[in-house]
Amino acid sequence: AQSVAQPEDQVNVAEGNPLTVKCTYSVSGNPYLFWYVQYPNRGLQFLLKYITGDNLVKGSYGFEAEFNKSQTSFHLKKPSALVSDSALYFCAVRVPSSGGYQKVTFGTGTKLQVIP
């Protein structure tokens, strides 16, 4: 069974500092990995995805993520945090299922707090 782990419930970072939100996955087969952000009282918004190719993927709002196959990780990063980045971040993994469709599993989320 596929799973996604976000080991930190909350990450605090000072404005202007680099940020990292961690994600590890467990799948049988090639994973397709996604990051979503959720602002209060809003639905999830897509940030970026890894399908294949370059291990470093760039996404919206200056975010990037690095796919590391040996460590089964897909950490979200940003060089310089903004207060407006404060939100809930979800990692998700998508793999083909035996039924021929794509099954998506979300992590439990990490609350990012950027301190002015």
Next chain:
Amino acid sequence: EAGVAQSPRYKIIEKRQSVAFWCNPISGHATLYWYQQILGQGPKLLIQFQNNGVVDDSQLPKDRFSAERLKGVDSTLKIQPAKLEDSAVYLCASSLKQGTYTEAFFGQGTRLTVV
């Protein structure tokens, strides 16, 4: 491009009552998902449609939850009767189609409170 539309935004009902949520996906999106997000948790897939057919409803509590997407466009999710533990945000999402590794687009969700 219009996003995924959901209604209502908020709903408060008493336990054992019934409730229905509506979702209109992005035009042209063949795949539609309903997720349940309990406070402090990640979204949990309840049901996934490909056009008007169900491809995954393994986590749908079928004794009380039902969903349909009759014409392969908009969808309704119903709970009957509701329990206290059904209090959650119900998210609808859509994506282009299966077989393509596209991201899902989410609506704003319906916050259900069962009292």
